[in-house]
Amino acid sequence: MEFTDLYKNKFYQTLFEKNKSILDKKPKTDSTLSNKQEQYIIDCFMCLIEVLYKVESLSYYIPFIKSYPKTTLWEKTFGRMDYIRYHTETYLSGITGVFDRCILLVNQVYNLGLEERHATFENITSNKHIKTEAVKSVLIRFNKSISNIKYLRNISIHRGRYRDKELDKLSEYEFLLRSKAKFSKKQQRLLEIYVHKFGVSNYVRKRKQDVKKNNQSIYKLCDALFLTLFEKFNVLS
Secondary structure, eight states: OOGGGGGGSHHHHHHHHHHHHHHHSOOOOOOHHHHHHHHHHHHHHHHHHHHHHHHHHGGGHHHHHHOOOOOHHHHHHOOHHHHHHHHHHHHHHHHHHHHHHHHHHHHHHTTOOOOGGGOOHHHHHTSTTTTTSHHHHHHHHHHHHTHHHHHHHHHHHHSSSOOOHHHHHHHHHHHHHHTTOOOOHHHHHHHHIIIIIIIHHHHHHHHHHHHHHHHHHHHHHHHHHHHHHHHHHHHHO
C-alpha cells in the first residue's frame, strides 16, 4: 500500500466532497443546526488533513539520509552520522505524531469534546462512547504496532540521542576523521572509504528497507482507522 492510496479511502473522499460543497456555496444565513453541521464537517476535514500531512512527512526520511549537503559550513557544524541521527529522531517522532493526530481525529469525529491535552489514547479508548465501537480495536492495534517506535523515541529524548550500534560505530570512526588525528595517507583514505562509501551506503540501504516496511504498516493502520470512522461521520454529518 502507498501513501496516495489513502486518498482513495471513502472516508477521505466523502469528507473532501462535503467540505468542497460547503466552500463552493455562497455565504448563507441558515439555521444554527445547519451551521453546526457544516462546522463539524470542516473541523473533521482539517483534523484528517493534519493526519495526512504527518503521514506524508514519513516519506521524507530516506531522501534526507541519502543526501548530505557537502558545504564547509555543514561539515564544520556536524558530521554525516549526526545528520543521519537527527533525521532518524525526527522520523521516530513523526510516527508517534501520526498516532497522536489520529487520536485527535477520533475525538473530533465522535464529537467527544475532549480538550487537546486530554485527548490521549487512554482517555479515548476508555470513553463510554468508544468502548463498544470498532475504532477502539483499531486504536489498540495501532498503539501496539508502534510500541517499539515509542520506546526508541522516548530513549532518544531522555538519553539525549538516538542509539544504534551500527550508527554508533560509524560515528566513532567519523569522529576520528574529524578530530584531525594523525593518520598516514593510506590509513586516512581507507577510513574514509569504510565510513563514507561502504558504511553509510550499507546503513542507508538497511534503513530504507525498514522504513518502507514501517511506512506501509502505518498506511494500512490509517486506512483501517478511516474506514471505521466513515459510518460515524455519516451519522453525525
